Amino acid sequence: MNSSSLMLNESDLFELPRVKDSLSTLIISSVATTTSFIITIVDSFAIIVLFQCKLMPVCAQMMSINFILCDALGSLTFAICQSYVFATGYVGIIVGNVRSLGTGFMLLIASISVSMLTMDRALALKISLRYADIVTKQRVIYVIAWIWILITIIVPVLVYIGYSQYCLAEQCNLWAATMHARRFVTGTMVACQVAVVLCYMYVFKVARAHQRAVGATTTADRSNRGGFVSQAQLNTTTAMMQLILAFIICYTPIVIHLIIFETYPTLRDSVLARFLHGVAYLALQMNSFISLGIYVGRFKECKLRILKMRATFCSTYSEEVESLRREVYNIVSSREDNEPSTSRTGQGSILH
Numbered sequence: 001m002n003s004s005s006l007m008l009n010e011s012d013l014f015e016l017p018r019v020k021d022s023l024s025t026l027i028i029s030s031v032a033t034t035t036s037f038i039i040t041i042v043d044s045f046a047i048i049v050l051f052q053c054k055l056m057p058v059c060a061q062m063m064s065i066n067f068i069l070c071d072a073l074g075s076l077t078f079a080i081c082q083s084y085v086f087a088t089g090y091v092g093i094i095v096g097n098v099r100s101l102g103t104g105f106m107l108l109i110a111s112i113s114v115s116m117l118t119m120d121r122a123l124a125l126k127i128s129l130r131y132a133d134i135v136t137k138q139r140v141i142y143v144i145a146w147i148w149i150l151i152t153i154i155v156p157v158l159v160y161i162g163y164s165q166y167c168l169a170e171q172c173n174l175w176a177a178t179m180h181a182r183r184f185v186t187g188t189m190v191a192c193q194v195a196v197v198l199c200y201m202y203v204f205k206v207a208r209a210h211q212r213a214v215g216a217t218t219t220a221d222r223s224n225r226g227g228f229v230s231q232a233q234l235n236t237t238t239a240m241m242q243l244i245l246a247f248i249i250c251y252t253p254i255v256i257h258l259i260i261f262e263t264y265p266t267l268r269d270s271v272l273a274r275f276l277h278g279v280a281y282l283a284l285q286m287n288s289f290i291s292l293g294i295y296v297g298r299f300k301e302c303k304l305r306i307l308k309m310r311a312t313f314c315s316t317y318s319e320e321v322e323s324l325r326r327e328v329y330n331i332v333s334s335r336e337d338n339e340p341s342t343s344r345t346g347q348g349s350i351l352h
Contacts, residue, residue: 029086032078032285033078033079035285036075036076036079037076039071039075039288040075040079042288042289043068043069043071043072043075044072046068046292046295047065047069047072049295049302049305050065050068051065053299053301053302053305055328056299056301057120057124057135057236058137059117059120059140060120060121060236060240062137062144063113063116063120063140063144064295066110067110067114067117068291070110071288071291073106074103074105074106074107074110075285075288077099077102077103077106078099081098081099082099100178101155101178101181104181104182105151105155107185107189107284108151108185108188108189109147109151111193111196112151112188112192113144114247114251115193115196115199116147117244118199118200119195120135121199121203121240122199122206123135124236124237125203125206125207125237154184155181155184159177159178159180161180162176162177162179163177182262189258190259193248193251193252196247196248197248200241200248203237203241204241207237207241239294239299246287246290247287249283250284250286250287251284251287253276254280254281254283256276256280257273257276257277257279257280261273300324300327300328301328303324304325304328307324308321
């Protein structure tokens with residue numbers, strides 16, 4: 001695609017020509033839009049469940065919620081924009097930018113959240129004895145707030161600078177105008193992906209070393225050597241690493257696609273580019289369902305919350321709820337009417 005095809009007159013700034021798609025493209029777009037709405041519902045459900053999980057480490061819980069929230073908002077943005085295109089038959093410039101920059105914005109925050117989550121697990125293994133004193137709920141909330149504030153400021157400013165430079169008089173070069181924002185999003189996502197992989201390798205190495213050391217020395221010996229990692233921390237880290245591994249696998253295609261998209265803009269409309277885009281978006285959608293499956297499959301407390309919701313509508317789950325509740329909160333007597341308060345330091349059984 002040459003640059004002249006990206007030059008728009010002032011009268012074209014809000015509407016582009018009517019969309020003419022083949023039947024196969026319309027079917028694929030319809031499925032993607034419907035799936036995006038489903039993902040939004042599934043993610044909303046996951047957020048409700050995670051908010052009720054009190055035994056998860058605070059950073060794992062809050063960063064997971066932030067990651068899933070971004071996924072939900074990105075899917076909702078895409079679905080609403082696609083619905084508008086289907087209803088009107090036009091791809092507006094505003095709608096097109098909202099769809100691309102909006103989903104990119106959410107992907108960026110999601111990537112940062114997962115990289116912070118991976119660093120948190122590395123920190124938990126590195127300074128296990130002081131972890132609870134350093135990583136507090138208030139500090140985690142501050143970090144999440146600053147992530148949103150900085151990205152909310154930086155991306156619009158870069159878009160404004162681009163439009164000020166390349167959208168003058170009666171013409172607007174959209175590709176050049178969004179260049180700064182696109183490159184910032186792409187570069188940051190690549191950096192986050194690299195950070196996630198490096199931290200994942202470190203955590204995997206420490207976890208393997210700890211497993212080999214179990215039984216070789218006593219707990220007191222490991223503690224005196226400064227290399228003690230509690231089994232609760234190790235179990236939680238193992239579960240979170242499965243979630244992070246799914247992120248690495250499912251987000252790598254979109255990162256590769258963005259790099260190619262920026263490096264070789266002439267390939268934007270090629271068959272290869274469309275294929276990579278389809279694979280990347282399919283992988284992102286798969287990650288949404290896989291993440292919830294990992295939370296439910298690995299964290300007993302999440303499964304308990306879901307069973308409680310089911311029991312509200314179907315009493316046949318009540319017995320299973322009670323059995324799992326006793327297991328999660330280590331209830332061994334008949335005093336289970338009130339769930340005991342437990343801290344986030346590993347008390348209670350939270351993992352399968």
